[in-house]
Amino acid sequence: MNTPNTPDFDTLIERRGTHSAKWDKMEDFCGVSSDDGIPMWVADMDFRPPQSVLASVRDYADHGIFGYFGDDSAYLDAICWWMQTRHGWSVDAGHIFSTHGLVNGTGMCVEAFTDPGDGVVMFTPIYHAFFRVIRAAGRQVVECPMARDGDRYTLDFDAYDAMMTGNEKMLVLCSPHNPGGRVWTREELTGVLNFAKRHDLIIVSDEIHHDLVMPGEKHIPMALIEGAADRLVMMTAATKTFNLAGMHTGNVIISDPDLRLRFDAKMSALGLSPNAFGKHMVTAAYTPEGAAWVDALMEYIDGNRRIFDEGINAIPGVRSMPLQGTYLAWVDFTDTGMDTTEVQRRILKDARIAVNQGDSFGAGGESFQRFNLATPRARVEEAVARMKDAFADLQ
Secondary structure, eight states: OOOTTSOOOSSOOOOTTTTOHHHHTHHHHHSOOTTTOEEOOSSOOSSOOOHHHHHHHHHHHHHOOOOOOOOOHHHHHHHHHHHHHHHOOOOOGGGEEEESSHHHHHHHHHHHHOOTTOEEEEEESOOTHHHHHHHHTTOEEEEEEOEEETTEEEOOHHHHHHHOOSOEEEEEEESSOTTTOOOOOHHHHHHHHHHHHHTTOEEEEEOTTTTOBOTTOOOOOGGGSTTOGGGEEEEEOSHHHHTOGGGOOEEEEOOSHHHHHHHHHHHHHHTOOOOHHHHHHHHHHSSHHHHHHHHHHHHHHHHHHHHHHHHHTTSTTOEEOOOSBSSEEEEEOGGGOOOHHHHHHIIIIISOEEOEEGGGGOTTOTTEEEEEOOSOHHHHHHHHHHHHHHTGGGO
Protein backbone atom coordinates (compact mmCIF):
# COMPACT_ATOMS: atom_id res chain seq x y z
CA MET A 1 0.00 0.00 0.00
CA ASN A 2 1.27 3.49 -0.88
CA THR A 3 1.88 5.96 1.94
CA PRO A 4 1.67 9.72 1.32
CA ASN A 5 5.45 9.79 0.75
CA THR A 6 5.59 6.72 -1.53
CA PRO A 7 6.05 7.69 -5.18
CA ASP A 8 3.07 6.77 -7.34
CA PHE A 9 4.11 6.08 -10.90
CA ASP A 10 1.09 3.97 -11.91
CA THR A 11 -1.67 6.59 -11.81
CA LEU A 12 -2.67 7.91 -15.24
CA ILE A 13 -2.64 11.69 -14.86
CA GLU A 14 -4.70 13.62 -17.40
CA ARG A 15 -2.36 16.01 -19.25
CA ARG A 16 -4.47 16.88 -22.27
CA GLY A 17 -5.55 20.50 -22.30
CA THR A 18 -2.78 21.56 -19.89
CA HIS A 19 -0.50 23.22 -22.47
CA SER A 20 1.60 20.06 -22.56
CA ALA A 21 3.75 19.95 -25.68
CA LYS A 22 3.96 16.18 -25.38
CA TRP A 23 0.19 15.68 -25.34
CA ASP A 24 -1.40 18.76 -26.87
CA LYS A 25 0.97 19.15 -29.81
CA MET A 26 1.41 15.54 -30.89
CA GLU A 27 -1.26 15.75 -33.58
CA ASP A 28 0.34 18.88 -35.05
CA PHE A 29 3.84 17.40 -35.08
CA CYS A 30 3.23 13.66 -35.44
CA GLY A 31 -0.26 13.35 -36.90
CA VAL A 32 -1.40 11.29 -33.90
CA SER A 33 -4.62 12.36 -32.20
CA SER A 34 -4.49 12.91 -28.46
CA ASP A 35 -7.93 11.29 -28.21
CA ASP A 36 -6.49 7.78 -28.39
CA GLY A 37 -2.81 8.27 -29.20
CA ILE A 38 0.11 7.41 -26.94
CA PRO A 39 2.72 10.20 -26.78
CA MET A 40 6.20 8.69 -26.55
CA TRP A 41 8.10 11.48 -28.26
CA VAL A 42 8.86 14.59 -26.12
CA ALA A 43 11.34 13.75 -23.37
CA ASP A 44 9.37 14.59 -20.27
CA MET A 45 7.71 12.18 -17.85
CA ASP A 46 4.06 11.57 -17.07
CA PHE A 47 4.88 11.54 -13.33
CA ARG A 48 4.55 14.16 -10.60
CA PRO A 49 7.81 15.17 -8.87
CA PRO A 50 8.57 14.43 -5.20
CA GLN A 51 6.27 15.91 -2.56
CA SER A 52 9.11 18.19 -1.44
CA VAL A 53 9.03 19.93 -4.82
CA LEU A 54 5.25 20.25 -4.89
CA ALA A 55 5.31 21.67 -1.35
CA SER A 56 7.92 24.26 -2.28
CA VAL A 57 5.77 25.53 -5.16
CA ARG A 58 2.65 25.66 -2.97
CA ASP A 59 4.49 27.54 -0.22
CA TYR A 60 5.86 30.07 -2.68
CA ALA A 61 2.45 30.54 -4.29
CA ASP A 62 0.72 30.83 -0.92
CA HIS A 63 3.10 33.59 0.10
CA GLY A 64 1.82 35.46 -2.93
CA ILE A 65 4.67 37.87 -3.59
CA PHE A 66 6.96 37.06 -6.50
CA GLY A 67 9.72 39.65 -6.37
CA TYR A 68 13.36 39.38 -7.40
CA PHE A 69 15.09 36.31 -5.98
CA GLY A 70 17.90 37.05 -3.53
CA ASP A 71 20.35 34.98 -1.46
CA ASP A 72 20.75 31.87 -3.57
CA SER A 73 23.07 30.17 -1.06
CA ALA A 74 20.57 27.40 -0.24
CA TYR A 75 20.05 26.76 -3.95
CA LEU A 76 23.79 26.54 -4.62
CA ASP A 77 24.39 24.43 -1.52
CA ALA A 78 21.70 21.99 -2.70
CA ILE A 79 23.42 21.59 -6.07
CA CYS A 80 26.80 21.02 -4.41
CA TRP A 81 25.30 18.52 -1.95
CA TRP A 82 23.64 16.56 -4.76
CA MET A 83 26.71 16.35 -6.94
CA GLN A 84 28.88 15.22 -4.04
CA THR A 85 26.35 12.77 -2.58
CA ARG A 86 25.05 11.24 -5.80
CA HIS A 87 28.09 11.49 -8.06
CA GLY A 88 31.16 11.87 -5.86
CA TRP A 89 31.90 15.21 -7.51
CA SER A 90 32.97 18.15 -5.35
CA VAL A 91 31.65 21.38 -6.88
CA ASP A 92 32.62 24.92 -5.87
CA ALA A 93 29.44 27.02 -5.60
CA GLY A 94 31.31 29.90 -7.22
CA HIS A 95 31.69 27.87 -10.40
CA ILE A 96 27.92 27.49 -11.00
CA PHE A 97 26.00 29.53 -13.55
CA SER A 98 22.22 29.17 -13.88
CA THR A 99 20.89 29.23 -17.43
CA HIS A 100 17.44 29.06 -18.96
CA GLY A 101 17.73 25.28 -19.33
CA LEU A 102 20.50 23.36 -21.05
CA VAL A 103 19.56 24.00 -24.66
CA ASN A 104 20.08 27.64 -23.71
CA GLY A 105 23.26 26.59 -21.91
CA THR A 106 24.52 24.96 -25.09
CA GLY A 107 23.72 28.06 -27.10
CA MET A 108 25.57 30.17 -24.54
CA CYS A 109 28.63 27.94 -24.85
CA VAL A 110 28.54 28.19 -28.63
CA GLU A 111 28.46 31.98 -28.36
CA ALA A 112 31.12 32.18 -25.64
CA PHE A 113 33.69 29.73 -26.98
CA THR A 114 33.38 29.73 -30.79
CA ASP A 115 33.11 32.21 -33.67
CA PRO A 116 30.83 32.15 -36.73
CA GLY A 117 32.04 29.55 -39.18
CA ASP A 118 33.81 27.43 -36.54
CA GLY A 119 33.14 23.70 -36.41
CA VAL A 120 31.36 22.07 -33.47
CA VAL A 121 31.93 18.32 -33.20
CA MET A 122 29.23 15.87 -32.10
CA PHE A 123 29.15 12.08 -31.95
CA THR A 124 25.99 11.19 -33.86
CA PRO A 125 23.22 10.26 -33.60
CA ILE A 126 22.71 12.83 -30.82
CA TYR A 127 20.00 15.01 -29.26
CA HIS A 128 18.34 16.89 -32.11
CA ALA A 129 18.12 20.35 -30.47
CA PHE A 130 21.91 20.72 -30.57
CA PHE A 131 21.82 20.86 -34.37
CA ARG A 132 19.30 23.70 -34.34
CA VAL A 133 21.23 25.80 -31.84
CA ILE A 134 24.63 25.35 -33.51
CA ARG A 135 23.39 26.07 -37.02
CA ALA A 136 21.29 29.05 -35.93
CA ALA A 137 24.46 30.58 -34.50
CA GLY A 138 26.20 30.31 -37.86
CA ARG A 139 28.57 27.53 -36.80
CA GLN A 140 29.26 24.31 -38.69
CA VAL A 141 28.02 20.98 -37.34
CA VAL A 142 30.73 18.32 -37.66
CA GLU A 143 29.07 14.90 -37.40
CA CYS A 144 31.27 12.05 -36.20
CA PRO A 145 29.11 8.93 -36.57
CA MET A 146 29.44 6.41 -33.77
CA ALA A 147 30.40 2.84 -34.55
CA ARG A 148 28.33 -0.21 -33.60
CA ASP A 149 29.62 -3.13 -31.56
CA GLY A 150 26.64 -5.43 -31.67
CA ASP A 151 23.87 -3.71 -29.72
CA ARG A 152 25.92 -0.81 -28.40
CA TYR A 153 27.51 2.33 -29.72
CA THR A 154 31.27 2.83 -29.53
CA LEU A 155 33.56 5.76 -30.30
CA ASP A 156 36.00 5.38 -33.21
CA PHE A 157 38.61 8.02 -32.43
CA ASP A 158 40.93 6.98 -35.28
CA ALA A 159 38.14 7.74 -37.76
CA TYR A 160 37.33 11.01 -36.01
CA ASP A 161 40.98 12.12 -36.04
CA ALA A 162 41.00 11.74 -39.81
CA MET A 163 37.88 13.92 -40.12
CA MET A 164 39.28 16.95 -38.29
CA THR A 165 40.38 19.93 -40.38
CA GLY A 166 41.60 22.36 -37.72
CA ASN A 167 38.46 24.49 -38.03
CA GLU A 168 36.80 22.68 -35.13
CA LYS A 169 36.77 24.53 -31.80
CA MET A 170 34.26 22.73 -29.58
CA LEU A 171 32.95 19.24 -28.85
CA VAL A 172 29.47 18.63 -27.46
CA LEU A 173 29.34 15.35 -25.53
CA CYS A 174 26.06 13.74 -24.47
CA SER A 175 26.62 11.70 -21.29
CA PRO A 176 24.65 9.53 -20.67
CA HIS A 177 23.98 9.37 -24.37
CA ASN A 178 20.69 10.52 -25.86
CA PRO A 179 19.30 8.76 -27.87
CA GLY A 180 21.45 5.60 -27.65
CA GLY A 181 21.20 5.13 -23.88
CA ARG A 182 24.93 4.47 -23.37
CA VAL A 183 26.53 5.19 -20.01
CA TRP A 184 30.12 5.90 -20.99
CA THR A 185 32.97 4.12 -19.20
CA ARG A 186 35.93 5.89 -17.64
CA GLU A 187 38.11 4.55 -20.46
CA GLU A 188 35.76 5.99 -23.09
CA LEU A 189 35.60 9.37 -21.36
CA THR A 190 39.39 9.44 -21.17
CA GLY A 191 39.40 8.75 -24.90
CA VAL A 192 37.09 11.73 -25.44
CA LEU A 193 39.44 13.94 -23.44
CA ASN A 194 42.51 12.78 -25.36
CA PHE A 195 40.72 13.36 -28.67
CA ALA A 196 39.81 16.89 -27.53
CA LYS A 197 43.40 17.56 -26.51
CA ARG A 198 44.75 16.38 -29.86
CA HIS A 199 42.51 18.85 -31.68
CA ASP A 200 42.40 21.62 -29.04
CA LEU A 201 38.65 21.36 -28.51
CA ILE A 202 36.65 22.74 -25.60
CA ILE A 203 34.42 19.97 -24.24
CA VAL A 204 30.82 20.86 -23.40
CA SER A 205 29.51 17.84 -21.53
CA ASP A 206 25.71 17.68 -21.46
CA GLU A 207 24.94 15.47 -18.46
CA ILE A 208 21.27 16.27 -18.03
CA HIS A 209 20.45 12.53 -17.80
CA HIS A 210 23.19 11.84 -15.22
CA ASP A 211 20.77 10.71 -12.50
CA LEU A 212 18.73 8.52 -14.84
CA VAL A 213 20.82 5.36 -15.00
CA MET A 214 19.55 1.81 -14.71
CA PRO A 215 20.13 -0.22 -11.55
CA GLY A 216 23.67 -1.60 -11.61
CA GLU A 217 25.00 1.16 -13.92
CA LYS A 218 27.25 4.01 -12.79
CA HIS A 219 27.51 7.43 -14.40
CA ILE A 220 30.94 9.08 -14.26
CA PRO A 221 30.94 12.88 -14.54
CA MET A 222 33.40 14.15 -17.13
CA ALA A 223 34.70 16.46 -14.39
CA LEU A 224 36.18 13.40 -12.64
CA ILE A 225 38.40 12.53 -15.60
CA GLU A 226 41.91 13.63 -14.72
CA GLY A 227 43.26 16.47 -16.84
CA ALA A 228 39.90 17.63 -18.22
CA ALA A 229 39.36 20.79 -16.19
CA ASP A 230 41.18 23.31 -18.38
CA ARG A 231 38.95 22.59 -21.39
CA LEU A 232 35.72 21.43 -19.74
CA VAL A 233 32.26 22.94 -19.35
CA MET A 234 29.82 20.77 -17.37
CA MET A 235 26.08 21.07 -17.93
CA THR A 236 23.63 19.53 -15.46
CA ALA A 237 20.04 20.10 -14.38
CA ALA A 238 17.27 18.83 -12.13
CA THR A 239 14.80 19.11 -14.97
CA LYS A 240 15.06 15.63 -16.51
CA THR A 241 15.68 13.96 -13.15
CA PHE A 242 12.52 15.29 -11.48
CA ASN A 243 10.29 16.08 -14.49
CA LEU A 244 10.62 19.84 -14.13
CA ALA A 245 11.37 20.74 -17.76
CA GLY A 246 8.89 23.63 -17.77
CA MET A 247 10.88 25.54 -15.15
CA HIS A 248 13.80 25.97 -17.60
CA THR A 249 16.58 26.04 -15.03
CA GLY A 250 19.97 24.49 -15.80
CA ASN A 251 23.46 24.56 -14.33
CA VAL A 252 26.60 25.35 -16.28
CA ILE A 253 29.56 24.51 -14.05
CA ILE A 254 33.03 25.69 -15.05
CA SER A 255 36.10 25.20 -12.88
CA ASP A 256 38.68 26.74 -15.24
CA PRO A 257 39.05 30.49 -14.49
CA ASP A 258 39.57 31.56 -18.11
CA LEU A 259 36.61 29.62 -19.46
CA ARG A 260 34.50 30.85 -16.55
CA LEU A 261 35.40 34.47 -17.30
CA ARG A 262 34.48 34.08 -20.96
CA PHE A 263 31.15 32.47 -20.13
CA ASP A 264 30.37 35.09 -17.46
CA ALA A 265 31.00 37.89 -19.96
CA LYS A 266 28.46 36.40 -22.36
CA MET A 267 25.89 35.92 -19.57
CA SER A 268 26.35 39.52 -18.47
CA ALA A 269 26.09 40.88 -22.01
CA LEU A 270 22.74 39.16 -22.53
CA GLY A 271 21.33 40.01 -19.10
CA LEU A 272 20.29 36.43 -18.39
CA SER A 273 19.07 35.25 -15.00
CA PRO A 274 16.97 32.26 -13.91
CA ASN A 275 13.42 32.39 -12.58
CA ALA A 276 12.64 32.22 -8.87
CA PHE A 277 10.27 29.23 -9.17
CA GLY A 278 13.11 27.21 -10.67
CA LYS A 279 15.46 28.00 -7.81
CA HIS A 280 12.87 27.03 -5.21
CA MET A 281 12.12 23.77 -7.02
CA VAL A 282 15.77 22.76 -7.47
CA THR A 283 16.47 23.46 -3.79
CA ALA A 284 13.56 21.23 -2.80
CA ALA A 285 14.47 18.48 -5.26
CA TYR A 286 18.13 18.09 -4.30
CA THR A 287 17.37 16.59 -0.88
CA PRO A 288 17.35 13.13 0.71
CA GLU A 289 13.64 12.87 -0.15
CA GLY A 290 14.45 13.67 -3.77
CA ALA A 291 17.21 11.06 -3.78
CA ALA A 292 14.84 8.36 -2.53
CA TRP A 293 12.31 9.37 -5.19
CA VAL A 294 14.91 9.02 -7.97
CA ASP A 295 15.92 5.57 -6.73
CA ALA A 296 12.28 4.47 -6.86
CA LEU A 297 11.82 6.10 -10.26
CA MET A 298 14.69 4.20 -11.84
CA GLU A 299 13.49 0.88 -10.46
CA TYR A 300 10.12 1.62 -12.05
CA ILE A 301 11.55 2.71 -15.40
CA ASP A 302 13.77 -0.36 -15.42
CA GLY A 303 10.59 -2.43 -15.13
CA ASN A 304 9.08 -0.51 -18.04
CA ARG A 305 12.26 -1.11 -20.02
CA ARG A 306 12.10 -4.88 -19.49
CA ILE A 307 8.46 -5.05 -20.62
CA PHE A 308 9.13 -2.82 -23.64
CA ASP A 309 12.28 -4.64 -24.76
CA GLU A 310 10.75 -8.08 -24.38
CA GLY A 311 7.76 -7.13 -26.50
CA ILE A 312 9.57 -5.05 -29.13
CA ASN A 313 12.43 -7.49 -29.58
CA ALA A 314 9.90 -10.26 -30.23
CA ILE A 315 8.94 -8.51 -33.48
CA PRO A 316 11.16 -9.98 -36.24
CA GLY A 317 13.63 -7.45 -37.59
CA VAL A 318 13.09 -4.97 -34.74
CA ARG A 319 15.70 -4.39 -32.03
CA SER A 320 15.69 -2.06 -29.03
CA MET A 321 19.20 -1.07 -27.96
CA PRO A 322 20.02 -2.14 -24.39
CA LEU A 323 19.23 0.86 -22.21
CA GLN A 324 21.90 1.78 -19.65
CA GLY A 325 20.77 5.34 -19.02
CA THR A 326 17.95 7.82 -19.78
CA TYR A 327 14.33 6.69 -20.16
CA LEU A 328 14.45 6.79 -23.96
CA ALA A 329 14.39 3.55 -25.92
CA TRP A 330 16.26 3.64 -29.24
CA VAL A 331 14.75 1.10 -31.60
CA ASP A 332 16.33 -0.12 -34.84
CA PHE A 333 14.02 -1.22 -37.67
CA THR A 334 16.75 -1.98 -40.23
CA ASP A 335 16.18 -5.71 -40.42
CA THR A 336 12.45 -5.39 -41.15
CA GLY A 337 13.44 -4.61 -44.73
CA MET A 338 10.99 -1.70 -44.69
CA ASP A 339 11.85 1.83 -45.68
CA THR A 340 11.51 4.59 -43.10
CA THR A 341 8.24 5.87 -44.54
CA GLU A 342 6.56 2.51 -44.06
CA VAL A 343 7.93 2.06 -40.53
CA GLN A 344 6.67 5.48 -39.52
CA ARG A 345 3.28 4.90 -41.13
CA ARG A 346 2.78 1.76 -39.08
CA ILE A 347 3.85 3.40 -35.83
CA LEU A 348 2.04 6.71 -36.26
CA LYS A 349 -1.07 5.62 -38.16
CA ASP A 350 -1.62 1.96 -37.26
CA ALA A 351 -0.27 1.85 -33.69
CA ARG A 352 -1.19 5.52 -33.02
CA ILE A 353 2.03 6.13 -31.10
CA ALA A 354 3.86 9.46 -31.40
CA VAL A 355 7.63 8.92 -31.51
CA ASN A 356 10.77 10.80 -32.51
CA GLN A 357 12.04 9.94 -35.98
CA GLY A 358 15.64 8.79 -35.97
CA ASP A 359 16.93 10.93 -38.82
CA SER A 360 16.41 14.07 -36.71
CA PHE A 361 19.29 12.88 -34.49
CA GLY A 362 21.83 13.04 -37.30
CA ALA A 363 24.00 10.56 -39.17
CA GLY A 364 23.42 6.99 -38.06
CA GLY A 365 19.88 7.52 -36.83
CA GLU A 366 18.03 6.98 -40.10
CA SER A 367 16.69 3.50 -39.36
CA PHE A 368 15.72 4.22 -35.75
CA GLN A 369 12.73 5.55 -33.82
CA ARG A 370 12.91 6.88 -30.22
CA PHE A 371 10.30 5.89 -27.61
CA ASN A 372 9.83 7.59 -24.21
CA LEU A 373 9.29 4.97 -21.46
CA ALA A 374 8.72 7.42 -18.58
CA THR A 375 5.00 6.85 -18.38
CA PRO A 376 2.71 4.59 -16.31
CA ARG A 377 3.32 0.91 -16.98
CA ALA A 378 -0.17 0.28 -18.36
CA ARG A 379 0.59 2.73 -21.14
CA VAL A 380 3.88 0.98 -21.98
CA GLU A 381 2.06 -2.36 -22.10
CA GLU A 382 -0.57 -0.88 -24.41
CA ALA A 383 2.13 0.58 -26.67
CA VAL A 384 3.82 -2.83 -26.95
CA ALA A 385 0.50 -4.48 -27.83
CA ARG A 386 -0.18 -1.88 -30.51
CA MET A 387 3.31 -2.30 -31.99
CA LYS A 388 2.83 -6.07 -32.22
CA ASP A 389 -0.45 -5.53 -34.03
CA ALA A 390 1.05 -2.95 -36.37
CA PHE A 391 3.83 -5.32 -37.38
CA ALA A 392 1.79 -8.55 -37.11
CA ASP A 393 2.61 -9.63 -40.67
CA LEU A 394 6.27 -10.04 -39.68
CA GLN A 395 5.50 -12.55 -36.94
